[in-house]
Amino acid sequence: MTAFLRRLALFLFLCATAAVAQQQPQTGRTFIDAARGPTPITESTKPPLLGNSVNDDVRRTRNYAMQPPVIPHRVDGYQIDKNFNKCMDCHARSKVEVSQAVPVSITHYMDRDGRVLGQISTRRYFCMQCHVAQEPVNPIVPNTFQDIDTVIQRSSGTKAK
Numbered sequence: 001m002t003a004f005l006r007r008l009a010l011f012l013f014l015c016a017t018a019a020v021a022q023q024q025p026q027t028g029r030t031f032i033d034a035a036r037g038p039t040p041i042t043e044s045t046k047p048p049l050l051g052n053s054v055n056d057d058v059r060r061t062r063n064y065a066m067q068p069p070v071i072p073h074r075v076d077g078y079q080i081d082k083n084f085n086k087c088m089d090c091h092a093r094s095k096v097e098v099s100q101a102v103p104v105s106i107t108h109y110m111d112r113d114g115r116v117l118g119q120i121s122t123r124r125y126f127c128m129q130c131h132v133a134q135e136p137v138n139p140i141v142p143n144t145f146q147d148i149d150t151v152i153q154r155s156s157g158t159k160a161k
Contacts, residue, residue: 035140054134059102063147068130069102075133080126087127088120 030040039045053074060070078086090099108124109117146154 051135071131071133
């Protein structure tokens with residue numbers, strides 16, 4: 001019986017050793033992520049230089065209901081922290097008459113229970129969590145997105161505007 005237990009222990013040891021050996025990464029292989037370019041995942045990349053953001057103040061069409069509008073002007077260097085929000089210098093409802101900027105939506109003045117507040121809700125205070133500045137670049141991946149109006153018009157056979 002002891003010989004059987006020794007063979008069983010040896011067999012289990014060899015199986016465990018083989019399993020560990022298979023889990024070890026193979027040397028010489030580099031893992032590449034296409035979005036990072038030719039730099040292997042294990043190496044740091046140099047971030048691309050920031051270009052000139054779109055700065056034309058043209059309001060863009062939204063692609064779907066409740067889409068946050070994009071920012072049509074430069075925002076680099078804007079201070080937005082717990083003490084100050086640079087966006088509110090122009091977009092606060094009390095300042096839009098002078099600035100001629102689009103006022104912040106009333107939804108930004110509501111808490112999670114739908115109660116209207118006297119100031120911007122803390123849930124909506126950090127603008128760039130939802131709103132983004134635009135860069136004049138081509139998309140990384142092809143985009144075939146169609147808004148709902150286009151989909152409905154195509155399915156009903158009418159021409160899109």
